Amino acid sequence: METTKSHIALLASPGMGHLIPVLELAKHLVSHQSFKVTVFVVATDHASLANTHLLQSPADSGDLLDIVLLPFIDVSDIGGPSVSFIATIVTTVLRSMPFLRSEISKMEFRPTALVVDLFGTDALEIADEYNMLKFVFIASNAWFLAVMLCTPEIDRKEIDEHVKNHELEPTTLKALRETKKVPIYPIGPLVRPIEKSVFGNEILAWLNKQPKQSVIYVSFGSGGTLSAQQVKELAWGLELSQQRFVWVLRPPTENDAAGTFLALGNGSDATLDYLPDGFPARTQDRGLLVPMWAPQVEVLSHPSIGGFLTHCGWNSTMESIVNGVPMIAWPLYAEQKMNASMLTEDIGASIRVMAVESDAAVGREEIRSVVRKILVDRQGRNIRSRIKELKDNAANALAKGGSSYNSMSQVANICIQHLKTKASGS
Template identity: 40%
Template sequence: MTIPEKIEKPHVAFLPSPGMGHITPLFEFAKRLVIHHGFHVSFFVITTAASAAQNELFRPENLPADFTAVEIPPVENISSLLTDDMKVVTQLGIMVRESLKHLPSLLMKNRPKALIIDLFCTDAFEICEKLSIPVYSFFTASTILMAFSLYLPTLDSEVEGEFVDLPETIQTPGCSPIYPHDILDQVKDRKNEEYNWYLLNVSRLPLAVGIFVNSWDDLEPISLKALRENLFFQNIPLPPVYTIGPLIKQDEVVTEKDAKILAWLDDQPPDSVLFVVFGSGGTLTSEQLTELAWGLEMSQQRFILVARKPSDASASAAFFNVGSDENDPLQYLPEGFVRRTEGRGLVVPSWAPQTLILNHRSTGAFLSHCGWNSTLESVTNGIPIIAWPLYAEQRMNATFLAEEAGVALKFSKNPGEELVDRNEIEKNVRIVMEGEKGKDMRRRAKELKESAKIALNSGGSSYESLCSVVEFWKSQ
């Protein structure tokens, strides 16, 4: 009797930069390859400045079989390389550069068929070229931002002065025009070191064998068509672009605190609750948080408010310490607010199970910072958005969601730069929760929810796009 040979599973590796907004989509992509396509995955984890949420995610019991988390040792004396005035992308750049000094030995030990990186890990291109390992990029933000980012080196050489001061909209080839004010923070000050880090990383994107995007054709038809067909991108030349989205967080672990939130939601009518949270890293100023609380109270709508300690320094103050900020909202919310809104509103300190809340029948709208992961989670659950962008490319996302996708309502003022007062907050909450415009947005969000399901199912555009790469890897 002959013993059948054990078939070795195809093996690929992933490398995200720090920050849950970067880690989550690569983590979900890796899980999909393991669970649905029979792969073995090595997932390289940069442990320097790891947040509590990151440590929780990579606990062995949270990982499927054939998913191996490989820790990259923490950088010694990282604090001596970082300064308090450094912006997030500069800090990321330094952390990644120093951490990847360990990558060659880890890759030689694991020998994957391919390495999938995110935008801020482009130092891996040079390392992998020496080891003959093909590198793919997973661009985890919108394809609108990707197209703009690929156009940035051209803008950099052709435009003098600051992009934000341009008198007219910025025209990325083949895409919808971008208001100069909406461009991402990282390119608003060309004299800041953060701009150079961003420009360096995006200028390396064409080095990838292929670029995965967390989107699908029905959500971003204009920018995806431009990336595939416009001569500017063909002449770069741009590698193949694979739509594999929406990839959103799955299998959230329900804690005792989470169960209480979900039980409260169970008691509310369908589509009646506004969920208010500013992503994994967003915070408001003390004054703005007070106005938000009053606006919610005045609206008379049901709500869940995820409350974080206000920060008057930076809108991205919680970026590197996600999940670790235990606090008492009574210390900084308006006096009596929690008592007066009891029953109608629920205040949750720091963190809530976002995916489960957005998937709940009682949730009717989402007041969101419009980070791309949160945007996808909202749209794939058919939930309209009240846009409150804070940092990075979130203003670009908010404008796209309001003006092209038709699923969001923007404020007349710019959150994070101007104070949005309680009256406008009350007005917008009522429009989305009760008004005709809110019903139209909800209808459009539910259409996109259905198209997302079709894209991901067998025969759908995202499913087939991923399968084409999977089959190629298996043939190698």
């Protein structure tokens, strides 16, 4: 007997930056389209992943959302600390393919479509085996997609320098549709809803005592890390700015700015011995230090937050925009420099930190300056006005009849039609 409801399978690659948007897409498909959705999660650390609240299905999803953890994949044989996190992700996903195929083969009602991200494209062969529709979910901006599609055709130096001379998203999407022979469906922004967080009570209680738009929130994402020297310069810069701050701290590393990208969970580091001597005591009246993790959506939505010093990961960027928070762009790795350029040069949503030399640490005076610009100076007010426009645009796109809503409906209709075709045997 065939199910009459479309069943969508999503594959989430390792890392919170991949898992979060995939889960939000799954929730949209359940709540807006009433689809049955199965999310297959590829992970490097099941122990901590199993404890995260992100993998708890919403109460209103009923039996429509299943989350399946694929077996742990050991990739320790591919190299040591010198191996990039991207190589680790690619290898992990590739070695998970037999388990994904096995899970799909056991399903009583197999999925109508398979949705993967850029690291999961090997799974599209499995979709072909079971006559499933195939979609690639790009949880980033259209310019990043254009670069990925056109890399063989353009000079590498142009990519590295991120040269742009036009308003990004509308032009890029138009060009992609005209030059690439595949349909493109812009469905974002997909951002986690605000939830009452059991972990965030202390942080939110502190924010409740601060004046409106007076606090800079500092976080480099779930995996971003700084060198020991850079952590000290950042601490001095925050202190010299004389502004209020919430700083999500991770221990410094000398090896890789993405050193903890694949780590999951809510760990802590209570020693803070890598900060300048006396820094916590000197700033305790206006600063809050948060080891390892904070409920970011709840923090960014708080009225006392006046700016976000961010690594420019796309999840963080979207969370900042939908909450109307101007940004200080501090990119670390992957496509983050591209995102920072777009935010600063094209759409006017941020200012950007600059080191004196390309490979040098960002100095304390530069940090002091940008924090004051975003919270105190006229430049920050101008960016806040621009962010308000972007926030309204995002809300309109997701509302019924908006561009993102309509794109999601098109995808849903394609899946429904495919299911009917399969059921009729044609």
